[in-house]
Amino acid sequence: MLKKSWIIIFILVVLYIVISNIYELFNSMEADNNKARENLSALIKWSKNEGKEELEYAKNLSKENYNQEKVTQMIIKNLKMIQASIEDMKTLTSYYPTEEDVELMRQAGHVTTNSNTDIILYLLYNERNITNHKTYFLFDKERFKVFEDFLFFLNTRLEEDFLQKDIHKFDSFDVVRIGMYINDLIGYNSGFTSMYLSEFSQDYICDL
Known part of the structure; x- marks a missing residue:
C-alpha cells in the first residue's frame, strides 16, 4: 500500500513538472510574440515620423x-532595423500568427x-555624387563591417x-520568409558588390 502511494505521488510530481514546463513555455512564447508585435508596431510608427524625416534628409542630401x-x-x-524586423517576423510566424x-x-x-532600404540607397547614391568618389566605399571600416554582418x-x-528543414514540412509562412531572405540577400549582395568592388581598378585590387 505504501509503495503504491509513493508511485502515485511520483506520478503526480512528474505531471506537475510537465504541466509547469508547458505553462512556462507557453508564457515564454506569448512574451516573445508580444515583444515582436511591439517592435514591429514601433517600426511602423517610426516610419510615419522620424523615418519620414530621415528619408527626406537622404533624398535631399547635399554638400x-x-x-x-x-x-x-x-x-x-x-x-x-531591417535585421531586427526580420527576427521579429520570424518569431511571429513560428507560433501560428493571427490575422x-x-x-x-x-x-x-x-x-x-x-x-x-530607400534611406540607405538615397544616402549612398547622393553621398557618392557629393564626394565625387568613383565608388560608394569611402574606406569606412565601420560601414563595411555592418554590411558584411548583415x-x-x-x-x-x-x-x-531552408537548407536545414524538411521541405515537406514547409508552411505558407516558411515560403514567405524564405522568399524575403532570398530577395534581400540577392538585392543587398548585388548592391554590396556593386558599391564596394565593381568600380575598383584591377591595378588597385592587385595592390591590395
Whole structure:
C-alpha cells in the first residue's frame, strides 16, 4: 500500500513538472510574440515620423548638409532595423500568427522596403555624387563591417529556415520568409558588390 502511494505521488510530481514546463513555455512564447508585435508596431510608427524625416534628409542630401559620420550612422541604424524586423517576423510566424499579426508583418515589410532600404540607397547614391568618389566605399571600416554582418545574417537565416528543414514540412509562412531572405540577400549582395568592388581598378585590387 505504501509503495503504491509513493508511485502515485511520483506520478503526480512528474505531471506537475510537465504541466509547469508547458505553462512556462507557453508564457515564454506569448512574451516573445508580444515583444515582436511591439517592435514591429514601433517600426511602423517610426516610419510615419522620424523615418519620414530621415528619408527626406537622404533624398535631399547635399554638400550643404552632408556629414559623413551622420550618413554612416544612419546607414548602420537602418540596416539594424531591417535585421531586427526580420527576427521579429520570424518569431511571429513560428507560433501560428493571427490575422492581425499577418497584417502587422505586411505593414512592417512595407516599411523595410520603402523606408529603411530607400534611406540607405538615397544616402549612398547622393553621398557618392557629393564626394565625387568613383565608388560608394569611402574606406569606412565601420560601414563595411555592418554590411558584411548583415549579409552574413541573411545567409544564416536562409540556411536555418531552408537548407536545414524538411521541405515537406514547409508552411505558407516558411515560403514567405524564405522568399524575403532570398530577395534581400540577392538585392543587398548585388548592391554590396556593386558599391564596394565593381568600380575598383584591377591595378588597385592587385595592390591590395
